[in-house]
Amino acid sequence: MAFIGEATLSKLSDLLLGKSIDAVLNFVADHKQLYDQLKEWKSILPDIKAVLNHAEEKQIKDEGVKSWLEDLQYLAYDADDILDDFAYEQLRLNLHKTQAQVSTSKKPTRLQPTSVVDGTVEYVGRDNEKQEMLDLLKTINSDGVCVLTIVGMGGMGKTTLAQLVYKDACLKEYFDHRAWICVSEDFDAV
Structure with missing residues (x-):
């Protein structure tokens, strides 16, 4: 189980932390790539939560593993927050787009x-x-x-x-x- 947790943490940390500032800006600019990446993060979060739940059940005594699991928990919280922020921003943009379409529409309301x-x-x-x-x-x-x-x-x-x-x-x-x-x-x- 530790191997699965390490693989998950490694993959998530690569996604979240392994990008340079320029790469992140280019990444955010490409909406399709952003969507795919967010989908990948969303699919990884349940794996992280499963690892954390398993570790909690086992009440691991090793301080190094406990520290690693704590870091994993904070990373999962951060990823979840980022996903929430992007979902909120997407809703906000959709609302503004809809408002713009309604306000510029020349079609009379029936x-x-x-x-x-x-x-x-x-x-x-x-x-x-x-x-x-x-x-x-x-x-x-x-x-x-x-x-x-x-x-x-x-x-x-x-x-x-x-x-x-x-x-x-x-x-x-x-x-x-x-x-x-x-x-x-x-x-x-x-």
Whole structure:
């Protein structure tokens, strides 16, 4: 088991410590190579932990081996920290890339329609309100913009009523231009 631990430590120390500063900078600059190296470190860490767990179970008395195992433990912690740092940095870069794509995207955001999928709505019990709104809209004689508001508590069917009135065929002949706008609670006109 000591041989496996030495081989693992040797390989990990070569990976972590055996590079010159220039080599490390070149290594980090090459993303593909960095990814492969990080994958290799990640695969080595379980081996190190297995060696350390085995040594802990055996309660090794040799001071040299204990010192070596302690160094191995710190090296494993450092490698784990480095892997965590790279994972965090990768997430951060992905987030910034996504934010940049969203902020520079010229594609308009498509909001979900507030109607039923097939477009047919079974509306029960509000025929009087619908007819009152239709009559009111038909009798308005205005050269300017006409705005009709529907006010009420949430869940009362305000949006559904407005959609029914908006989609009513007899109303279309009274207006040259129509627009459907749904404003949420957190709307900010500024």
